[in-house]
Amino acid sequence: MSDIFEKYKGKLPKNIIEYVRKKTEGRSAKEIRKALEMALEEFQKNQAEPGEAVGIVAAQSIGEPGTQMTMRTFHYAGVAELAVPQGLPRFIEIVDVRREPSMPIMEIHLKEEIKTDEDKVIEFAERLENVPLEDVAEIDEDFAKRRITIIFNEKALNEHALTLEEAMKKTEKELRRKAKEKVDNAMIFEPGFATLRSLRRFVDRIREIKLCGIKGIKKAVVLPEPDGSGWYIQTEGTNLVDVLKLEGVDPTNVFSNNIKEIEKVLGIEAARNVIIHEAKAVLDGQGLKVNPRHIMLVADVMTYDGTVRPIGRQGVSGLKSSVFARAAFEETVKHLHTASIKGHKDELKGVTENIIVGQPIPVGTGIVKLGMK
Amino acid sequence: MLDPSIILNHKLVPKHEKISKKEAEELLKKYNLTKDQLPKINEDDPVVKAIKAKKGDILKITRKSLTAGEAVSYRIVY
Known part of the structure; x- marks a missing residue:
C-alpha cells in the first residue's frame, strides 16, 4: 500500500x-x-519552464504588494514585547544584510523542565541581562585625594537578582584590584596613580564593568509560548554563541534575527532559513500575501556563493560578471571606465547586456538556440 | 568554538551530508553541470567543519521547504 x-x-x-x-x-x-x-x-x-524569468516574477510579486508597506517604524506602547522595526525599514535591513539589525533580537527557548515554570524562566531571564555597574551604583571621584568611591544601590541590585557581595566581588575581579576599604554598601579605591589621566582611565574602566549577564544582551522579557507549552525569553541584543552554551537552554531552538551572526555561528544554510523567515514575517506582519517561493528565490540568490550577499551595489548586482549589466545598475561611469582601462570583455550572455546592444534576450523563447550535431 | 552536535541539531540547520564520488558524478551528469556551476559553501562554514567535509566535496542538503515540504539541494565546498 x-x-x-x-x-x-x-x-x-x-x-x-x-x-x-x-x-x-x-x-x-x-x-x-x-x-x-x-x-x-x-x-x-x-513547474517553471526552462528560460522562464523567475527573477522578474519574484521581483514583481514582492514589489507590488510591497508598495503597501508602512514606510515608518511604529512603536507599540504598553506591550511587554520589544519594539521591532517593521515594514519597509526592516525589509530593507534584511536584503541589505546589515552587520547588526537596528533591533537585534534573540528568542531563547528553554529545556522542558524549566519552561513550564514561569518563575524559573523569569529568574533565568534576569540572569541573562547584562547589568552595567553604572546602573546599580554611583561612582564618586575625588581627584584631589586620588580616591574613587563606588556606592551601590541595594534596591537596584535586587531588581537584577544580585547581592551586594556578588557585585563587590565581581567589581574587584574585573578591576584586578582589591578595594582599600569597604563600608556598608560602598567600596573605596585608591589606586595610587600619579597622573590624573590614568585615574580618569581607571574610572572609565569602572563604568564599563558588567556585573552579570551575557555580553551584548541588554534586556530580556519573558513571553508565553504561542502553543501554550510554557514560556520563552525574548532578548534585546544578541549573543548566539554564549547563549547556546548555557545550561538550561534548549540549544536546538535559539533564534536570532541577526543574519550575519547566524551565518557565522550556524552556517550559510541556517542564514538562508533566517532570511526566508524574517522576510516572510515582515510581509505577513503587514498583511501582505506573497507566495513564499519568491522569497525563497531571493534567499537563494543571496546565499548561493557561500556567503550572504546583500542585494545591491556591494552585493548581487555589483558582482555580476557583465560590465554592461553593472553599468546599467549603478555607478555607470566607474564601471565603464575601469572596464576600458583594464580591457574587460563582455560576453553578452545576460539580459541587460543584450537589451543594451539590441539583441534578443536570453529569456523565454530567446534562450533556445540551434545546435549542430 | 561550538560543539558540532549543537550546530548540527539546531532547528535552523538542515541536514548536510557528504555524497560519494559516484553520486557526485551522477548528479553532474543528470543536470549537465560542471562543478563550478553548483552553489557553493565556504570551507570554513561551521557546518562544513562539523561534518569534516573537505574542499571539493559536494554536500547534499535536505531542506524543509515551505512549498515542497522537503527539498534536496547541493552545494560544493570551496
Missing part, C-alpha cells in the same frame, strides 16, 4: 504526496495510483 507512494518519492514533492495520501484514505490501490498519476501530470505542467 505505502509502496505506491514510495514509488513517487523522487518525482513528486513531499507535500503533494502527503496531500494525495490524505485525500485518498480508504481508496483502492488502483484509484490511488490514478490520483498520483494525475497529480504528477499536473505538477509537471505547473
Whole structure:
C-alpha cells in the first residue's frame, strides 16, 4: 500500500504526496495510483519552464504588494514585547544584510523542565541581562585625594537578582584590584596613580564593568509560548554563541534575527532559513500575501556563493560578471571606465547586456538556440 | 568554538551530508553541470567543519521547504 507512494518519492514533492495520501484514505490501490498519476501530470505542467524569468516574477510579486508597506517604524506602547522595526525599514535591513539589525533580537527557548515554570524562566531571564555597574551604583571621584568611591544601590541590585557581595566581588575581579576599604554598601579605591589621566582611565574602566549577564544582551522579557507549552525569553541584543552554551537552554531552538551572526555561528544554510523567515514575517506582519517561493528565490540568490550577499551595489548586482549589466545598475561611469582601462570583455550572455546592444534576450523563447550535431 | 552536535541539531540547520564520488558524478551528469556551476559553501562554514567535509566535496542538503515540504539541494565546498 505505502509502496505506491514510495514509488513517487523522487518525482513528486513531499507535500503533494502527503496531500494525495490524505485525500485518498480508504481508496483502492488502483484509484490511488490514478490520483498520483494525475497529480504528477499536473505538477509537471505547473513547474517553471526552462528560460522562464523567475527573477522578474519574484521581483514583481514582492514589489507590488510591497508598495503597501508602512514606510515608518511604529512603536507599540504598553506591550511587554520589544519594539521591532517593521515594514519597509526592516525589509530593507534584511536584503541589505546589515552587520547588526537596528533591533537585534534573540528568542531563547528553554529545556522542558524549566519552561513550564514561569518563575524559573523569569529568574533565568534576569540572569541573562547584562547589568552595567553604572546602573546599580554611583561612582564618586575625588581627584584631589586620588580616591574613587563606588556606592551601590541595594534596591537596584535586587531588581537584577544580585547581592551586594556578588557585585563587590565581581567589581574587584574585573578591576584586578582589591578595594582599600569597604563600608556598608560602598567600596573605596585608591589606586595610587600619579597622573590624573590614568585615574580618569581607571574610572572609565569602572563604568564599563558588567556585573552579570551575557555580553551584548541588554534586556530580556519573558513571553508565553504561542502553543501554550510554557514560556520563552525574548532578548534585546544578541549573543548566539554564549547563549547556546548555557545550561538550561534548549540549544536546538535559539533564534536570532541577526543574519550575519547566524551565518557565522550556524552556517550559510541556517542564514538562508533566517532570511526566508524574517522576510516572510515582515510581509505577513503587514498583511501582505506573497507566495513564499519568491522569497525563497531571493534567499537563494543571496546565499548561493557561500556567503550572504546583500542585494545591491556591494552585493548581487555589483558582482555580476557583465560590465554592461553593472553599468546599467549603478555607478555607470566607474564601471565603464575601469572596464576600458583594464580591457574587460563582455560576453553578452545576460539580459541587460543584450537589451543594451539590441539583441534578443536570453529569456523565454530567446534562450533556445540551434545546435549542430 | 561550538560543539558540532549543537550546530548540527539546531532547528535552523538542515541536514548536510557528504555524497560519494559516484553520486557526485551522477548528479553532474543528470543536470549537465560542471562543478563550478553548483552553489557553493565556504570551507570554513561551521557546518562544513562539523561534518569534516573537505574542499571539493559536494554536500547534499535536505531542506524543509515551505512549498515542497522537503527539498534536496547541493552545494560544493570551496
